[in-house]
Amino acid sequence: MATLLHLDTSLFPREGSVSRDVAASFRAAWEEQHPDGTVIYRDLAANPVPHLDGVGAAAGFTAAADRTPEQAAAFEIREELVSELERADAILIGAPMYNFTIPSTLKAWLDQVIIMGRTFGTGPRSAEGTPVTVVASRGGGYGPGTPRESFEFVQNYLGKVLGEDGFGLDVEFIVPELTLAESSPGMEGLIELAKSSRAQAHEAAETRAKTLASSLVG
Template sequence: MRTLLIINASASLAHSHSRTLAQQYEAQWRRVNPDGRVLHRDLGANPPPHLDEATFAAFYTPADERSEAQRVQLTLSDSLIEELKAADDLVIAAPMYNFSIPTPLKAWFDHICRVGVTFRYGSNGPEGLLPRKHAVLLLSRGGRYEEGASMDHQAPYLRQLLNFIGIEEVEVVAAQGMAGNADAGMAEAKAKVDALFGA
């Protein structure tokens, strides 16, 4: 059974363009995968805590040496990683905030990027441990940013983080120019979502 994990990161729960794109993607995915399973993680509604000293200490303590308190400290991180491992397909739906990503999404990555768990260091440098997954970034931006634009710290950053943990198949759909003409931006992005499924 194929599994899709949808990560929503917008702080706006009711009027979010990236959430709208995620809903459309899910509908198309369910059409193609009628027996599939969809998992949802809403970072806007339930943001993970930012890392603190105790969590860092637990990360870098060998598993067989962790105290009970440290095991409890890692409960969320462990569950987020297991959720990601279970997914064949990953959607990250996120707006651009100040040229980058919402802080809850950064915190999510901080919890799932763990040495020895989702990546490791080898003779050729870091190696991702979550290969053979497909990811789609559903993004919204107030302005327009072409591929490689110097002020776009959203798509390149997300792609780099996913590549770092082994997810190399990453597609990007961005609703652009939302501060000027949201209707046009959404129409263009929705057409691209449908095109991913040959619709």
């Protein structure tokens, strides 16, 4: 049975979060194809993982047999999170833009699961090739040619860390834009564009989920 690892990071519930809402469309389409499959779900906003500390970092560079009791204890959460990553047949990440970059809770998760020589680096990587879909919602427009293109540090960062330069995952972004148009003064003229972007994101999420799920059937 197929396993999906689903991470949400928005501070807000689904009714107030485009990333959660679009990710939910992906998950619903996935579960239609794999009703008996497994979903490993982590809401990193509601239940954040601890930040990586010096002890946990050192444990990642120390053979299991040589770790101190303190290092072994610190590595337990890393092992749990990495095992979830390695078990997944597909990964879904909701990554709204906060202050031009990813939520700190997602960065904390990444720091825990980046283990050189196992999940990350230049050699064989334990989750290499796994498809990952990132719902990268953002309140404004940061695409190529826009005034704020250079402020975009969600796709730029995650594309590097999740892709060939990092975990070696097969990365695809779904990017609903202008999510603040209906609530921000001065953005009224962008409301229809925002609605269109959100609708396209839902459609892309459902299509992506069905395509990935179908490739794993049987």
